[in-house]
Amino acid sequence: MDKSWIDWADWCSKPYRAKLEDFLNFAYVNRDPSSRIYCPCRKCENRKFFEKVIVRQHLHGNGFWKKYKIWDKHGESRDGADSLHRDEMFMGSDDYMEEDMVKVLNGWTDKSFKDLLDICNESMPEGVNLPNSYYQAQKLTEDLGFTYNTVDACPNSCMLFRNEDINLDQCLICKASRWKEDGCSLVSDLGPGKRKAAKQARYFPLKPRLQRLFMSSKIATLMRWHAEKRTDDGVFRHPADSLAWKDFDKKHPSFSGDIRNVRLGLASDGFNPFRTMNIVHSTWPVILVPYNLPPMMLMKQPFIYLSVLIDGPKGPGDKIDVYLQPLIEELKELWDEGIETFDASSNQMFQMHAALLWTINDFPAYANLSGWNTKGEYACPSCNSETASIWLPNGKKFSYGSSRRFLPYDHKYRKDPRSFNGLREYRRSPTTLSGVDLLTQLQSNGILTEYRREDLQTRQMMGLEKPEKDPLKKRKHNWKKKSIFFELPYWKDNLIRHNLDVMHIEKNVCDNVLETILGVAGKSKDNISSRRDLELMGIREQYHVKRRESGSEYFDPADFEMNNDGKDKFLIALSETRMPDGSASHIARRVRLKDRSISGLKSHDNHILLQQLIPLSIRSSLPKKVVEGLIDLGKFFKVLCSKLNCAADLEEARSRIVVTLCDLEKIFPPSFFDVMEHLPIHLVQEALIAGAVQFRWMYPIERCGE
Known part of the structure; x- marks a missing residue:
């Protein structure tokens, strides 16, 4: 359609009037003549609605808005094809x-x-x-x-009723009914129209969502920001600055050849949709995040996409792979074939591909997605089978306090048995295995999947459904299953596959510190069992359990636990703290001076406490050596969580956190060091590989769920 007339100066000429009537007729095709439309005159600029008569008067008196070249608000699509129902649809x-x-x-x-x-x-x-x-x-x-597509699932999460299995009435693995029970009879007996599935999942197709990113010319331009406008000066500001991103581009040049191809992150965690503790229910969303966008748009709610929603009341556990099958199939198609997509910024079609870089999840969900059991003797997935742990007979748990392995070989702490666990430490630091090494380990140990039908049937025949019956548990690894992500052809080559979540690690470390230095009954790591374990290990005689003549047992207070006066000073300091508006919640409300305790902390409260408030508030309540250790711990997380980091800063933090944890091992009992106190050693290594922490933690995901 000719649009040159919108620049004419004579708005009263007959040719202008004729062209104006053609425009109005076009705008009102299949539209009620009495309805209102946007007015494209030079004053209104499509900001106001008017009837046809008023729009005609404005265009005669004010002229046509010259910048309005594509009449998308009046029925014309941006690619030139007339979409007569565009306005009606939107x-x-x-x-x-x-x-x-x-x-x-x-x-x-x-x-x-x-x-x-x-x-x-x-x-x-x-x-x-x-x-x-x-x-x-x-x-x-x-x-x-x-x-979205609703898919019925086995109540025990063995299979999905889709494709060739869509008409089945019971699970092929466990023989459980597909349908809910109604009293003594199955709902399936009531007729096809009234049957209700016992468990369902909802899958939201990924391809149209990624295509919509390029339907807006502004967002389509920003999807190239990581390659066109990013400053590459060695500072970690964006995932594209990371070694993992650059290594992926180097290994897959056909994918990185088009900078519009999409890099994704995947996150998953369970939540209670009823928002009450009285109802036990766990619904699991699986969320995808595109990483091509600039930092100020990454991990923001408009660009966090729900991919799979798994119904409760029970979480899927290790069988989450069953529900991820449609997503993995679509990701494989996006990698191998791609999908033809219109780029509004260049007005061209291109073949868009997508790849999954890594997953983001808390530590229990890490086990569900990766297949590595995050409990027991080999709980650390980074150390793998070289995890150093000690069984505490009285505490009935493992202690992971062997940070000296990560020190230089000639460090004095390695030869100091008395200050640590009674032994000298000559073992080297464990080697983190690559994806190829892990895949070889899985295959050599015959680890089965939790989604392939033949593997599930084999597990059922061998009686491997419950971990306590699994003979593989006695081997020197913690593998429970082979993850479905290894179906992706590039997954084994990724430098980082599953991220350790800094948010939850920081929260658990902070809770552990607070409960121990305050001596919270039932939660402190310093108790009668931990003192007996010290006695069995033959270390720190001053903390051993003592016995009175009457036969009763007692133990002296430890240096790391505050006395009542110290607790009062510490908690009063916290209760009187006022943070800037919007930087933190009102932590003073969590403090209970009467009980000398603090409870009900959210993850971000722990973030603020560990990095800022605890180092300031404990100075007059604890001995110097304890204060220095906790201050160094807070400094480490502060550096790690910085929005701007370079490799030199992180290398220094890595060497410092090892010494800090060794200093804390000299102070706190072995029961203090569960796996969460061990994981900070590996956080810096992941930051050096995968980049800034704020794009790999659960804060945005959980806030989106709220």
């Missing part, structure tokens, strides 16, 4: 999406939602049309691409 869609969210959160019926739509339609201005029913509203979301 008009009011944002209002509907908000109302649909309210319906879901409040459990409204379809009829009540229809009544609300009727009221809203009456109150809307002319030209804005909301759907007339919930059914029409769902059709609208399908047109916009907000669709």
Whole structure:
């Protein structure tokens, strides 16, 4: 369509009037003549709605807005094809999406939602049309691409009823019924229309979501930011600065050849949708995050995509791979074939590919996704079978306090048995295995998957469903399964596959410190069992259990535990602290001076406490050696969580955290050092490989879930 007339100066000429009428006729094709449209005059600039007569008057008196070259608000699509129903489809869609969210959160019926739509339609201005029913509203979301596929699952998470299994009534593995029970009979006996699945999962297709990133010219341009505008000066500001990203590009040049190809991160964690502790329920979302965008847009809610939603009431556990099968299949297609996508910034079609860089999850979910059991003798996935742990007979748990292995071989701490566990330490630091090495380890030990039908049947025949019956448990590894992510052809080559979550590690370390220095009953790591373990190990005689003449046992207070006066000073200091608005929650509300305790802390509260408040508040409450150790621990997490880091800073932090943990081992009992106190040693190595922590932790994911 000719648009040269919009630049004409004579707005009263007959040719201008004729072209204007052609524009109005185009704008009102398949539109109610009495409805309102955007006014593209030079004053309104498509910011106001008017009827046809008013728009004609404005265009005669003010002229046509010269910058409005693509008439997308009047029926023309950006790629040049006339989309006559464009405005009708998008008009009011944002209002509907908000109302649909309210319906879901409040459990409204379809009829009540229809009544609300009727009221809203009456109150809307002319030209804005909301759907007339919930059914029409769902059709609208399908047109916009907000669709999902509901898949029935085995109640025991053995299989999905899809593809060739879609018509089955029971699980092929455990023979459990697909349908819910209604009293003494199955709902399946009531007829096809009334059957209800015992467990379901919802899958949100990935391809249309990634395609929509390129439908906006601004976002499509920003999807190339990592290659076109990023400053490459050795500072870790973005995942593209990391060694993992650069190594991936080097190993897969065909993928990195087009900078528009999408890099993804995957996160998963369980939550209770009912927001009450009275109901035990765990729903598991699987979330994807595109990493091509600039740092200020990464991990923000508009760019956090729900991929799989797994119904409760029980979490999937190690069988989460069963529910990830549709996603893995789509990721393989996006890697091998890609999908034809329109780039609005260049007005061209291109073949878009996508790859998964790593996963983000807390430590229990780490076990579910990676297949490595994060409990027991070999709990550390980085140390693998070289994990150094000691069984504490009285505490009935493992201690992972062997940080001296990571010191230089000639360090004096290695030859000091008395200050540590009674032994000299000559073992070298463990080697972190590559993805290829891990795959070889899995294959050599015959580890089975938890999603392939033949493997599940083999497990059932061998009686391997429960870990305590698993004969593999006695071997020198903690593998429970082979992860489904190894189905991706590039997964074994990734330098980082599963991230240790700094957020949860920092929270657990802070809780452990607070409960021990405050001597919280039932939670402190300093108790009668830990003192007996010290006695068995033959170290720190001053902390051994003593016996009175009456036969009762007691032990002297430890240097690392505050006395009542010290607790009062520490807690009063916390209660009187006022943080800048928006930087932290009101931590003073968590302090209970009467009980001399602090409880109910959120993850970010622990973040602020460990890095800022504890180092300031403990100075007059604990001995100097304890204070220095905890200050160094807070400094380490502060450096690690910095938004700007370089390799030199992280190398210094890595050498310092080893010494800090060794100093803490000289102070606290072995029971203090569970696996969470060991993992900080590996956090710096991951930061050197995968880059900035703020793009690899659970804060944005959990806030999105809230």
